[in-house]
Amino acid sequence: MKRRARLCLFLAALLAFITGARAAAIQPAVVYDFGGKYDRSFNQSASEGMERFKKETGISYREFEITNAAQREQAMEHLARHGATLIIAVGFTQASAVERVARRHPNVKFTLIDAVVDLPNVQSIVFREQESSFLCGMLAAMASKTGKVGFIGGMDIPLIRKFAMGYAAGVHYVNPKDQVFENMIGTTPAAWGDPTRGADLAKSQFGRGADVVFHAAGASGLGVLQAAQDAGLLGIGCDSNQDYLHPGHVLTSAIKRVDVAVYRSCMDALKGDWKAGHEVLGLKEGGVDFSLDKDNRALITPAMLKRVEQARADIIAGRLKVPEYPGS
Amino acid sequence: MKPRGARELPGWADWALLPALNLVLALLIAAAVVALVGESPLQAFRLMARGAFGSQEGIGYTLFYTTDFLFTGLAVAVAFHAGHFNIGGEGQAYVGGLGISLAALHLGHWPFWIFLPTAIAAGALFGAAWAAIPAWLQARRGSHIVITTIMMNFLASALMTYLLVNVLIAPGQQSPESAPFPRGALMPSARALLGDVGLHFTSTPLNLSFLIALGACALVWLLLWRTKWGFALRVAGASPGAAAYAGISPGAATIWAMLISGALAGCVGLNELLGSQHNLILDFVGGAGFVGIAVALMGRNHPLGILAAALLFGALYQGGSELSFDMPHVNRDLVVAIQGLVVLLCGALEGLLRAPLAALFARFGNRDRAPAGD
Structure with a gap:
């Protein structure tokens, strides 16, 4: 009997640990724009940032590629309702959808790439x-x-x-x-x-x-x-x-460096350093550059x-x- | 305008059985494609059905998309009855949205029940104006309307991009979007409308435009089948020679049909802009103009058929997004492929099963039964 009680206690502790750990972790999600995640360019860069984050932390993410204008808001709303804590919206066309969904979900963090929305739970990243x-x-x-x-x-x-x-x-x-x-x-x-x-x-x-x-x-x-x-x-x-x-x-x-911006946003959210606001990344910040490699x-x-x-x-x-x- | 050979099928088979068989065939092929990428087809269809009709949110989005397709489907059908194939619904809807946006931005402070007819008129007028050019070219110059309406689509998007980037863009921002519409100009949402009568409905983009679209269905039916004018239009479509002999000008019928068609397409903005986006954005039509062609074909160019077909495509759109949320291997391209199969079989290849079905009916059917439904 005593043993069973101890087992119960152990299981309860384990459960508390797991749920506690889950609450601390973040649930990132990304919404790509029309180009799609395999455009070998802008959207793909965001996808690479997410992959890097996943590889380093083991935290998986959800993603959605839109096919029509109404889906932007629908996708973000869906992700926000189904437990996403950080939603990354890729592309300037997502601005108005981010604004509306962010107002309805003040506890969800939003990172918007290439456009600016001034809300206490939105981080806007634009590049020079x-x-x-x-x-x-x-x-x-x-x-x-x-x-x-x-x-x-x-x-x-x-x-x-x-x-x-x-x-x-x-x-x-x-x-x-x-x-x-x-x-x-x-x-x-x-x-x-x-x-x-x-x-x-x-x-x-x-x-x-x-x-x-x-x-x-x-x-x-x-x-x-x-x-x-x-x-x-x-x-x-x-x-x-x-x-x-x-x-x-x-x-x-x-x-x-959309990949760096996306990766950093996820990392900051994980560490609790994520801040809303307006960020401009140029040459100085390493946000843009020209490439030089063996090719x-x-x-x-x-x-x-x-x-x-x-x-x-x-x-x-x-x-x-x-x-x-x-x-x- | 029924394709030749339609006489061989009883009415109910032509209107209901044939589209249903085409749909089943399309879904079977889609099932094979889903199985190929390693997901269960049954599970996928269950997800799509539940996504489209299984929750208030799903129903709201399904009917929201349905509204767009009703407007564009009716637009294609009216032109079709006059013997013309209006492929320009996309551009007419886009330019109609410009009229609606201008009304909302400048007259949005009017009381809503005065503003609403103005906005509808603005959308219809701009859409009709965009359709008037190919209509005139067809009626007076003989330029084929299929070609000219397609070209007008490109001109519409060039014009709208120019206006949004240089004229209508909200000051001080990067994204080519107009300033938000004033609050008073927005369509009441289904949530608000049902809330007024004490019913709870979750927040979705579904709005009053759905009822306007249903009203448009009724109006089109009245116009085409219950007025002299509609009769003249259908005669001109069925046989321009007979129409001219009877004193009906086929040219005038072409122009009127295209104006009505453009006006109907121009109303898409009521739903998308006043109902959902709340400002003018790039490419808000998102292909609804082209889906309207499939909707009209599948719905046999009759308002009731169009209602059923628009509902089906609305469900495919909404169920499709739900599918790509929940099945990691089903990406958006596969969803487009599934929708494309339905368009292909129900629209383009709708004659595929007609001949075998007619042969079947000829062999086993009740031969003395008169064909109904004409």
């Missing part, structure tokens, strides 16, 4: 994409032999104009007379997933004399990089490091590297101002 685009523009201008370079964006929206402005400024910083061609993939969200159109536009820019083309077009950009390889010219990747896709034909990539080292000469590193230091020190799209 214009800074990495500026450095990529410099590299493009220095690598170009024709004095003509290209930019291909997904849609003509403020976020992409940020990339385009920074890039053009970087090109003109090196060679004020260089020409920059600018095209957009489309006007619907399908623009982020149309590599064929990306390749077509890249080919037309090559036809007009461009020999380096930078894309900020999500999965459509894969077509841009493919076209650059086919033409024997250079492309510049975006968001994730895409140098490995076509080694020798991707000059560099404008990296946006593109041969394309970037020491002289180019020296110049671009100097510009990076100047931007970080505030001596060099990169033009910014108003409202960001």
Whole structure:
């Protein structure tokens, strides 16, 4: 009898321990945007951050890829109701859904990437994409032999104009007379997933004399990089490091460390350090950068590297101002 | 406009049995696909059914999606009765949403019961205006409406992106969205409406627009089958030559049918914008205009059939999201594939089973029974 009582006590303690531990742990979830988690670019970067968190902590997460506008709110509401304690919303289009769901669930934490919502339970993370685009523009201008370079964006929206402005400024910083061609993939969200159109536009820019083309077009950009390889010219990747896709034909990539932001947000939540508020990540914070690895080292000469590193230091020190799209 | 050979089937088989058989066939193929990715098909269908109808939340979302499909399905059907295939529901709904948003942003302070008819009129007017261009081109220039309406879809999204990025964007923000609508301009939610009569309903995007869509079903039925005008429209659709001989102008019928069609599609914004998003956003239509084509085909272009088909597609949409929540191996692309199979078999291939079924009826059916339902 006594033994059974002791067993009961032990089981009760075990139960308390397990539930206690569960209450302390976090339950993260992520909602991707239209591009989907395998876009090899923006959304995938977020997914890599989540995977890293899962691998290091053993805490699993839930995820959802949306297919229509109403699903954003539905997915977040569903996740919030079913025990998620931290919901990461990837992409600027999620802002209004985050705002509404966050108001209804003040005890759930929300991390919003690429847009700002001012609520006591929302952490907004935006990047200074214009800074990495500026450095990529410099590299493009220095690598170009024709004095003509290209930019291909997904849609003509403020976020992409940020990339385009920074890039053009970087090109003109090196060679004020260089020409920059600018095209957009489309006007619907399908623009982020149309590599064929990306390749077509890249080919037309090559036809007009461009020999380096930078894309900020999500999965459509894969077509841009493919076209650059086919033409024997250079492309510049975006968001994730895409140098490995076509080694020798991707000059560099404008990296946006969505993975780091997502990973850190989860880690902070786990440690209890998660804070609501507004965070801007630029070169200085390591939030954006250009890539340099074994796949593109041969394309970037020491002289180019020296110049671009100097510009990076100047931007970080505030001596060099990169033009910014108003409202960001 | 029934396809040739419809005479060989009794009415009930054409209206109910054939769509049901097509649906079963689509679900069987979908089951095979689900089994291929290593999940249980039975479990998947149970999840979808429970997700769509098993809770107040599920029912709310299902009827919310149904509302969109009712508007776009009716839009396709009205054009179809006049002999035209309006593929431009997507663009007409998008531009209609612009009218609704402008009304909400500028007139949202009006008392709601005066504002509501204004908003409906604005959406209908903008949608109709967008449809008027291909209609005129078809009636007076002979440009095929299938081609022109598709092109108008792209123009609509280009126009809306431009307006949202440069004109309507709320000041000081990055995301291309309009400022939020004033509180008084929002559609009362089903929760609020049912709450007024003492019933509890959970919070979902379902709103008053659902009743407006049902009203639109009734109106379309009255218009097409109970007015001289609707008769003229159907005659022009069935035989332009006969219509001209009877003194009906096929060109005028085309233009009127397309205007009504565009006006119906333009009302999608009532549900999506005033009912759910509460501001104007990019691409709020989200494919509802194209789903409307399948809904109209499956519903045999009759308001009652469209109601049933819209409900089915609403359930597929809502059940589909529930499925991707709960089955890790079923991602959103597979859900789209399942929805696509239903569209393919019920819409595009709906004649697939017609001939075998007709042969079956000819052999075993009661031959002296008169075909009903025409």
